[in-house]
Amino acid sequence: MRLLSFILSVLLITACQGGQPNVDTPDVTADMVLVGGSIVTVDESAPRAEAVAIKADKIFKVGTDADIRALIGPQTEVIDIAGQTAIPGFIEGHGHYTSFGDALMVLDFRYAESFAEIVAMVEKAAVETPKGEWITGRGWHQDKWTVKDNITIEGLPLHDSLSAVTPDHPVMLIHTSGHGVFVNQHAMDIVGLNNDTVPAEGGEIVRKSDGRAAGMMREAAQDIFRKAYAGHQAKRPKAVSKAELKRKAILAGEESLRYGITSFQDLGTRFDEVDILKEMADDGTLPVRLYMAFEEEAADMEGRLDEYRMIGYGDNFLTVRAIGEKVLDGALGTHGGWLLEPYTDMPRSSGLNVVPVSEIKASAKLAIDHDYQLAIQGIGDRAYRELLDIYEAEFARNPDKTDLRWRIEHAQVIHPDDIPRTIELDVIPAFQGIFACSDGPWVKDRLGEKRTYERGYIFNTLAEAGAVPTNGTDPPVDEIDPIGSFACSVTRKLPDGSYFQPQEAYSRERALYSYTMGNAYAAFEEDSKGSITPGKLADIAVLSQDLLTVPDDAIMDTKITMTILGGKVVYKNGDIVR
Structure with missing residues (x-):
């Protein structure tokens, strides 16, 4: 028996080193191979390769073209990527999954250049919508409008023109940040x-000045409208609501796959939503892998977290093990980010503490007691510092709990004094690279030049200090486009050709790491995702060119030509593969 085992071992080693395998031996025959191109593995032990082999839903082998071709058998699917580049599937590090799906079903204001254009879109929708039904849309940002002839108060319009064309419909237009509605x-x-x-x-x-509402509701003031809309929608039959949520999940997932995204970290789900997503994981209809964080009141989570905690459920398609994204503060774009000093362009305000500190503390206690990650939003430097204080106090009370990887989401303004604290506490500041370019044109208006330079979007400073680099686009807040976020991460170039905080640009390697291994680590998934390494999940994106070598001005020309999820081609050249 020992001799037989030795002989089989020798045959296996020979095959893996490039000899033609015995195709009748399944252990040395791949189900799929990618050859004819370049492999960027994001694995520091072997960062480059020529080809990769996949068996079942895992990476089987990475090596030279000859190595991998030796694993081809009669049933192997051979994919020649023809000089293109394969990388680990992108991981969206922060988003709102079903909200993203919803945004694909409502009016889209991301490209509107004026409030008048938005009003015209709503007026058209009103003609096609039964009286009494809500009209909703998302994606507007007042600082992105090129025409501002009707702006009257704090950079915002009045609701009059909108109300005039919608006398029979309630209308709610969600700011691109999600931190306000009109x-x-x-x-x-x-x-x-x-x-x-x-x-x-x-x-x-x-x-x-006369006390009349302009139409804009910042932060918590929007809640009554969202609740009114949700109450209206809840009157529908449960089967209709359930089917709609599943539809949102499918739309969000398929759009993610088009951009090479194979995993999506959702920072704000509910118990009833997880119930439906779990059903989809059971029947194999989730399009991408999900990492979910509850955004529920602490009192409502009490006694339920253990029941809902799951890791790698449904063949690694659903993980629920975090609490977030409760918002300690609001967004800079709506003057809601909680700052240590007042806004430069609104000196009467230092922003808003949206969720009470006591509620965040209660959630922190639940997280550490039930082995959940905590991921709370802290955009402004005051909010970031408050969260560090809460985290530090909870860690001190639980010295036996280690490797917690608690996160602060949208860490956009950080006082220099809090950089070493971040590293000492092993807190992960979760960034979205694209925000440096989408917010860059107006950040100095909010913070002033000096404060912007030392505290604004200091992503590389944190990485150099030792923080785990992460990335994402926060869909539906910004475009779900890893290439765009990568480009901004490494160039900091704004649409007008100027540069925002260029000293904070990532290297190419760091930017790619942030979108793969960095995000995997931030979700405790570095052993199964984030690199093209034997034994990890076979989640791969094929790109038209190499992001690590193309000139800066050519990065945005990069196309996602193929997405592979668990060893199966799920997107190819513009089409979802079912």
Whole structure:
């Protein structure tokens, strides 16, 4: 028996070193091979290769073209990538999965150049929408409008023109950040908002000098409108709502695959949503792998977290082991980010504490007690510091708990004093590279030049200090485009040709790491994802060119030509493969 084992071992080694394998021996025959191109593995032990072999849903071998061709058998699917480059599948490091799917079903204002253009889109939708039904849309940002002839208060318009074309429909237009909504008069009438209405704590109703609501609801002030809309939708049969959520999940997943994204970290789910996504994992209809974080009240999570905690459920398609994205503060774009000093362009305000600190503390205790990761939003430097204080106190109370990898989401403004604290506490500041370019044109307006330079979007400074580099686009807040976020991460070039904080640009290698291994580590998945390494999941994106070597001005020409998920081609040259 020992002799037989030795002989079989020799045959296996010979085959793996490039000799033609015995195709009747399944252990040395690949199910799929990628040859004829370049492999960027993001594995520091072997960063480059010529070809890769896949068996079942795992990476089988990485090596030379000859090595891998030796593993071809009669049933092997041979894919010649013809000089293109294969990388690990992108991991979206922060997004809102079903909200992204929803955004693909409502009015899209991302490319609107004026409020008048948005009003025209809503007016057209009103003609096709039954009276009394809500009209919703998403993606507008006042600082991106090129025409601002009707801007009247704090960079915002009044609702009058919108209300005039929608007398019979409540309208809710979600800011691109998700941290505010613009509503019409009909919507305000439904919730009973008037000149005497006091906004919820952590929110602000933008008003004219006469007290009349302008239409913009910042942060927590938007909650009554979202609840009114949700209540209206809840009147539908449960089967309709369930089918709609599944449809959103399919749309979000398929759009992700088109961009080479094979895993998606969702930072704000609910128990009822996870129930449906778990059903989809059971029947194999989830298009991408999901890492989910609950955004529920601490009181509602009490007693339920252990039941819902799951890792790699449904053939590694569903993991639930985090609490987030509760928002300690708001967004810079809506003047909601909680700052240590007032806004330069709105000196009356230092931003908003949206969710009470006491609620965050309660969630932190639940997370550490039930072995959940905590991932709370802290955009402004005051919010970031408050979170470090909360995390540090919880760690001190639980010295036996280690390798927690707690995160601070959208870490966009950080005081220099808090950089060493971040490293000492082993906290992960979760970044979205694309925000440096989408926000860059107006950040100095919010913070001023000096504060921007020392604290604004200092991604590379944190990485150089030892923080784990992460990346993403926060869909539907920004385009779900890893190539665009990669380009901004390494160039910091703005649309007008200028550069925003260029000293904070990542190297090419760091940027790719942030979108693969960095995000995998931030979700405790570095052993199964993030690199093209034997034994890891066979999640691969094939690109038209090599992101590590193309000139800066050619990065955005890169196309995703193929996406492989678990050893199966799921997207190819513009089409989802079913």
